[in-house]
Amino acid sequence: MDNILLLPILVPAVSGILMLLIRKTRGIKEIATFFVATANLLIAVMLFRKELDFTLPWAGFGMEFSLRLYHFSSFILLATGFFGFLIALYCTTFMREKGALNQFYSYLLISIALVNGAVLSDNLVLMLFFWEGLLVTLFGMIFIGGKDSFRTATKAFIIVGISDLCMMVGIGITAHLAGTLTISKINLPVDALGSVAFVLLMIGAISKAGAMPFHSWIPDAAKDAPLPFMAFLPAALEKLLGIYFLARISLDMFKLDASSWLSPLLMIIGCITILLAVMMALIQKDYKKLLSYHAISQVGYMILGIGTCVPVGIVGGLFHMINHALYKCCLFLSGGSVEKQAGTTDLEKLGGLGIKMPVTFGCFIVAAASISGVPPFNGFFSKELIYDGALERGWIFYAMAVAGSFFTAASFLKLGHAAFLGKINDANKSVKEASWPMLIPMVMIASLCVLFGLYNALPLNNLIQPILGEHRLEGHNFSGMPTNAFLVIMTVLVLAAALLNHYLGFKKQGSGIKAVDHIHYAPVLHPIYDRAEKRFFDPFDIGMRVAGWAAKMIWYVDRVIDWLYDGFSVGMTYALSIGIRRAHTGNYSVYIIWSLVGLMVIIFLAVR
Amino acid sequence: MLPLFILVPLFCLILLNVPPKAIVKRPAFWLVAALPLVQVFLTAFHPVAVWDEIRNPFNSYFIFNLSVDALSTVLLLSIGIVVFIAALVGRYTLSGETQRFNFFNLLLVAFLGMNATVMVQDIFALYVFIEVTAVASFILIAMQKDKPALEGAFKYIILSVVATVLMLSSIALIVMAAGDTSFAAVSSAIRAYPASVLVKVAVNLFLCGLFIKAGIVPFHGWLPDAYSAAPSSVSVLLAGIITKVSGVYVLIRMVVTVFGIEQSPQAVLMFVGALSIVAGALAAIGQSDFKRMLAYSSVSQVGYIILGLGCGTPLALAGAVFHLFNHALFKTLLFVNAAAVQEKLGTVDMNKMSGLSVKMPVTGATSVVALLSTAGIPPLSGFWSKLIIAMALWQSGQYAYTIIAVLASVLTLAYFLSMQRRVFFGKLQEGLENLTEARLGLILPAIILAVVTVGVGLAFPIVLDKLILPVQNILK
Amino acid sequence: MAINFILVVALLLAALWTVMTARLIRSAFGLALTSAVLAILLFRLDSPMAAVFELSVCAGLIPVIFVTTISLTHRLSQDAFQIRQKERWGKYWYLLVIVVLVGVLLSRRALLPDVPLPVVTHPTDVRIVMWNMHHVDLLGQVAVILAGVFGVVILFKEVKK
Numbered sequence A: 001m002d003n004i005l006l007l008p009i010l011v012p013a014v015s016g017i018l019m020l021l022i023r024k025t026r027g028i029k030e031i032a033t034f035f036v037a038t039a040n041l042l043i044a045v046m047l048f049r050k051e052l053d054f055t056l057p058w059a060g061f062g063m064e065f066s067l068r069l070y071h072f073s074s075f076i077l078l079a080t081g082f083f084g085f086l087i088a089l090y091c092t093t094f095m096r097e098k099g100a101l102n103q104f105y106s107y108l109l110i111s112i113a114l115v116n117g118a119v120l121s122d123n124l125v126l127m128l129f130f131w132e133g134l135l136v137t138l139f140g141m142i143f144i145g146g147k148d149s150f151r152t153a154t155k156a157f158i159i160v161g162i163s164d165l166c167m168m169v170g171i172g173i174t175a176h177l178a179g180t181l182t183i184s185k186i187n188l189p190v191d192a193l194g195s196v197a198f199v200l201l202m203i204g205a206i207s208k209a210g211a212m213p214f215h216s217w218i219p220d221a222a223k224d225a226p227l228p229f230m231a232f233l234p235a236a237l238e239k240l241l242g243i244y245f246l247a248r249i250s251l252d253m254f255k256l257d258a259s260s261w262l263s264p265l266l267m268i269i270g271c272i273t274i275l276l277a278v279m280m281a282l283i284q285k286d287y288k289k290l291l292s293y294h295a296i297s298q299v300g301y302m303i304l305g306i307g308t309c310v311p312v313g314i315v316g317g318l319f320h321m322i323n324h325a326l327y328k329c330c331l332f333l334s335g336g337s338v339e340k341q342a343g344t345t346d347l348e349k350l351g352g353l354g355i356k357m358p359v360t361f362g363c364f365i366v367a368a369a370s371i372s373g374v375p376p377f378n379g380f381f382s383k384e385l386i387y388d389g390a391l392e393r394g395w396i397f398y399a400m401a402v403a404g405s406f407f408t409a410a411s412f413l414k415l416g417h418a419a420f421l422g423k424i425n426d427a428n429k430s431v432k433e434a435s436w437p438m439l440i441p442m443v444m445i446a447s448l449c450v451l452f453g454l455y456n457a458l459p460l461n462n463l464i465q466p467i468l469g470e471h472r473l474e475g476h477n478f479s480g481m482p483t484n485a486f487l488v489i490m491t492v493l494v495l496a497a498a499l500l501n502h503y504l505g506f507k508k509q510g511s512g513i514k515a516v517d518h519i520h521y522a523p524v525l526h527p528i529y530d531r532a533e534k535r536f537f538d539p540f541d542i543g544m545r546v547a548g549w550a551a552k553m554i555w556y557v558d559r560v561i562d563w564l565y566d567g568f569s570v571g572m573t574y575a576l577s578i579g580i581r582r583a584h585t586g587n588y589s590v591y592i593i594w595s596l597v598g599l600m601v602i603i604f605l606a607v608r
Numbered sequence B: 001m002l003p004l005f006i007l008v009p010l011f012c013l014i015l016l017n018v019p020p021k022a023i024v025k026r027p028a029f030w031l032v033a034a035l036p037l038v039q040v041f042l043t044a045f046h047p048v049a050v051w052d053e054i055r056n057p058f059n060s061y062f063i064f065n066l067s068v069d070a071l072s073t074v075l076l077l078s079i080g081i082v083v084f085i086a087a088l089v090g091r092y093t094l095s096g097e098t099q100r101f102n103f104f105n106l107l108l109v110a111f112l113g114m115n116a117t118v119m120v121q122d123i124f125a126l127y128v129f130i131e132v133t134a135v136a137s138f139i140l141i142a143m144q145k146d147k148p149a150l151e152g153a154f155k156y157i158i159l160s161v162v163a164t165v166l167m168l169s170s171i172a173l174i175v176m177a178a179g180d181t182s183f184a185a186v187s188s189a190i191r192a193y194p195a196s197v198l199v200k201v202a203v204n205l206f207l208c209g210l211f212i213k214a215g216i217v218p219f220h221g222w223l224p225d226a227y228s229a230a231p232s233s234v235s236v237l238l239a240g241i242i243t244k245v246s247g248v249y250v251l252i253r254m255v256v257t258v259f260g261i262e263q264s265p266q267a268v269l270m271f272v273g274a275l276s277i278v279a280g281a282l283a284a285i286g287q288s289d290f291k292r293m294l295a296y297s298s299v300s301q302v303g304y305i306i307l308g309l310g311c312g313t314p315l316a317l318a319g320a321v322f323h324l325f326n327h328a329l330f331k332t333l334l335f336v337n338a339a340a341v342q343e344k345l346g347t348v349d350m351n352k353m354s355g356l357s358v359k360m361p362v363t364g365a366t367s368v369v370a371l372l373s374t375a376g377i378p379p380l381s382g383f384w385s386k387l388i389i390a391m392a393l394w395q396s397g398q399y400a401y402t403i404i405a406v407l408a409s410v411l412t413l414a415y416f417l418s419m420q421r422r423v424f425f426g427k428l429q430e431g432l433e434n435l436t437e438a439r440l441g442l443i444l445p446a447i448i449l450a451v452v453t454v455g456v457g458l459a460f461p462i463v464l465d466k467l468i469l470p471v472q473n474i475l476k
Numbered sequence C: 001m002a003i004n005f006i007l008v009v010a011l012l013l014a015a016l017w018t019v020m021t022a023r024l025i026r027s028a029f030g031l032a033l034t035s036a037v038l039a040i041l042l043f044r045l046d047s048p049m050a051a052v053f054e055l056s057v058c059a060g061l062i063p064v065i066f067v068t069t070i071s072l073t074h075r076l077s078q079d080a081f082q083i084r085q086k087e088r089w090g091k092y093w094y095l096l097v098i099v100v101l102v103g104v105l106l107s108r109r110a111l112l113p114d115v116p117l118p119v120v121t122h123p124t125d126v127r128i129v130m131w132n133m134h135h136v137d138l139l140g141q142v143a144v145i146l147a148g149v150f151g152v153v154i155l156f157k158e159v160k161k
Helices: A003-019 A028-047 A071-094 A101-120 A124-143 A149-178 A192-209 A217-224 A227-253 A262-282 A287-307 A311-342 A358-372 A378-393 A395-420 A436-454 A457-468 A485-509 A525-533 A539-583 A588-607 B004-017 B027-045 B049-053 B070-093 B097-119 B123-142 B147-178 B183-192 B197-214 B222-229 B232-259 B266-285 B290-311 B314-345 B361-375 B381-395 B399-423 B440-458 B460-475 C002-020 C024-044 C048-071 C078-108 C126-132 C135-160
Strands: A052-060 A063-069
Touching: A003 A028, A003 A052, A003 A063, A003 A071, A003 A101, A028 A071, A028 A101, A063 A071, A063 A101, A071 A101, A071 A227, A071 A311, A071 A436, A071 A457, A101 A124, A101 A227, A124 A149, A124 A192, A124 A227, A149 A192, A149 A217, A192 A227, A192 A262, A192 A287, A217 A227, A217 A287, A227 A287, A227 A311, A227 A457, A262 A287, A262 A378, A262 A395, A287 A311, A287 A378, A287 A395, A311 A358, A311 A378, A311 A436, A311 A457, A358 A378, A358 A395, A358 A436, A378 A395, A378 A436, A378 A485, A395 A485, A436 A457, A539 B266, A588 B147, A588 B197, A588 B266, A588 C078, B004 B027, B004 B097, B004 C135, B027 B070, B027 B097, B070 B097, B070 B232, B070 B314, B070 B440, B070 B460, B097 B123, B097 B232, B097 C135, B123 B147, B123 B197, B123 B232, B123 C135, B147 B183, B147 B197, B147 B222, B183 B197, B183 B232, B197 B232, B197 B266, B222 B232, B222 B290, B232 B290, B232 B314, B232 B460, B266 B290, B266 B399, B290 B314, B290 B381, B290 B399, B314 B361, B314 B381, B314 B440, B314 B460, B361 B381, B361 B399, B361 B440, B381 B399, B381 B440, B381 B460, B440 B460, C002 C024, C002 C078, C024 C048
Parallel strands: none
Antiparallel strands: A052 A063
16 A cells, blocks of 8 residues: 555646646746646656555445556656656747647646556556546647637547547456456456457557547647647657557457467558558648658557567567657657747748757757667667567568558658758748757657667666566567668668658659659559548548438437427426316315225225 | 423423513524424434433323334424424514414424324324324414415315324224224234234225325325415425424334334335326426425425335335435425515516526525425435435336336426526516515525535435434334 | 114215205204214214213204304305205215215125224223323323414404404
């Protein structure tokens, strides 16, 4: 019983609620949020590598308020604290001129609390409680973004809500099968019902992480929501949480192994997510939107890695999770700097900012190299591990993953070229470097990207490999340089091909932004892209269209039901009511008669 | 100790009438308000069971043969609360010193009558004290001597006479079989001859008499007229406690302690209970008179109690008694609200009021509390008692009755919400711009009752544990 | 037995007449007659105490009070009486039905003999049971009397003014 475990939940939650009370005063909110985020980080550091349990009786029926801290959750806790701290620092300048600040900071802190709670919970229902709470802050944060954000917020709410509903059902089945709600006690085989439960829980996990087909709110949110939100929730925290839970269900709660049909399912979802999302990313003409598609695409790697069910792949997937959180956060923050300084994120209007904003550009290069898998940055190592695992399971998975890598590199070459190189736009002549509270987080993350790459034994040995435990690793150690030379050569070749592709495209079109247009307007791809841009393939919009037809059908059925409720039952009620009122004539003899008739009936029934 | 609950009010009654009127008229209120408060304090904070053991100093001269169990405790508490509230309302609504003084005197009579009713252990004594309460209420209803008041009182008297005849005939038959009128003797006699037609007729006659007293459909004809014609303070008293003691409590006592659950016509009880619930609620929907609507609502709510009683399981009984207690709270509160409205507007016609809560915020807010409690909305007290009754019904397999009980809750909500919309919400009625909140003497009881209603709802585990669940023991 | 039966029928007829007649004075006489028949019935059923009470109070005293009061009112004209009488039958015809129904119902089942009457343990009659063993009732009687006094004071005192 260690109530210290309540701190990472209560401190941000309480201060987040208090934050709503601060209305006018400028500056206080930022500083207060920063301090709370710092405190949260310190708590996470203090708790790191400890093993604690905390249990309170809660709702009964096995639903206990039980928290469990062990290496995996303390790792996620630390990462959450770290990102929370950086985002809070970043926001001190970035959010200054935006509206609804107290709400934003409140949601920010409450999100931290909820993520902490969800990670720490050792009870499925308790975890679901925190998990669903995140839905509310997600909605709120998108909602305060601007005038048009309501639609996006609703979309996100519905998509995530539906997948959470699946998860709720999954939790029900799991609890039924396991006979307990305590996560650490669940260890189920993936038989018929077990795999249904697994799939349902998986839907919840990967939709939180933003994999296809639960992704379509993320690009919309990138346009509408405040940018730190994007760096914070979809890029960092939700990935951490979603992949954390995916790892928990596939490693601990279910005995998932390579022979199960669930493993290929996960790998297929992973590969499709990688490819489709990166193809969409390739053609984007907006800094933030392009990044948001990558936020989806990269989840594919993690799912692929975990789905391989071989140690090297799982380690790669989890390593990729933390790497991705780092560089994607850094990329979004660089996008934020550009937006703040240049006033736009439209790539058509940007260009040549590299000289004006050298630090931002430097961080961007590091992060972009990481995401493209350029050695020796962190993304390279995690991707190599995933490739290794994928190749072990089948060359097709490997091929798709490598193809994804090609497009990733191509799109980042395009993005970097369009935003930071080339001719500077007239409107951007006076752009200056961003201020230090915005630069510090970027620089810190960028240096971590380098550190995790060059000295990958640090994260792998301390953070990732303990999650699998000795018995799964079977004595392997995946730190250091990749062992498979074929994979490394392939990666280098692919990167070189991407560079060549970009160069040729640039030569042909004459500008960085159009460097990939030959792919965009390729014979088969062009019409598909056009439709995709029109949201033709958006599962949400398809669902909404179907829902529209269904609604029309139901509308007619509903008229009948309505009449039953509004017409028939009300009419009946009033008719009866009027009848009864008429019966009460006020004549006492009538009342006596009623009584006597009642008496006679009762006596007759009694002596019958 | 127990006889003091009867002797002290009786003594006070004499005390008020011996000295010259001029001296006692003013302090009369304080005396009448203090007595029930003391009773509330004694019953709520002292284990009543202990009192039985304290020696009665009159024992050598009088054998009172009184006893208090968990059921009586709940009733003594309710009596204390409602009589106190009625005294407050009476002081601030009745005009004229003399009328107030008369009211307080009769209130004392009804008070001692009810106290005795819940403590006696003898069916004849029971009958006598029911009559004491009834006579006091006749006069209270007719007190203002206008036509509706006299009419209401007359109907009450006539129907009460029928009830009296039924109960007396029943007692006569029972004495024939048992040779005595004490609960114990009657109970053993009834259990000895389960198949006897005589006993069955006696039991059912008594039950029907009590149905009239409790105002259960189809024996309820007098009730709406009496409630709506009486002065506000008397309506509070009648609806809140008098019919509940002289009808419902006695019904529970007879069925549980005297007749025995297994001997009672459970099907009949449940049927008339459900009938009352539905018919009362339906009739309430069509009313435009505020007090009359509350009266029909009373019929409906008493139906729940009888339904729970008819179910007969310990849990259902506890639920029924809990609902009885809650009903005393929220129906009293609603009648206090009605008194406030009548006091300020001079009418109880709901078509002539709207938007009152702008001008009378406390009255509006407390009435919302009361109606939500009546309709059984969590976490107010009424929700818990209805929940217990519904649960008990379901457990004992009475699915149809459970559904009726739950659906009728919706009807309850319907008529109360329509009342709220008409009376308290919406646009202020023209010509009422100068309306003000009722005076403190009427707001205070409303606030007290609203607080108690919410408090009982929130602290319901404690109330249930200390007050209500012991009631199950009387089944043994 | 036959005499008792005839008496019961007479009792019912007298009671019906009391209720159905439109003239108050006839109604009062009807009440006296009913009580008198009832008294005879009680005598025949070995309840002389009850019979005496019934005869003296219900057949004697109360009709006297009624007649005294009625004599202070205006008498209905013959036409009005005719109309009222018709109305009354129209309104309360079902009383007759109920009386017959109750009679049939009761005659179908003999109420009495299915319970062995208890042996009276001590030689007391009803008076002792009612007065000596129910002290608490005395309080009730006192209260009822007090309430009655209040009723008279409240409801009738001011009428005199």
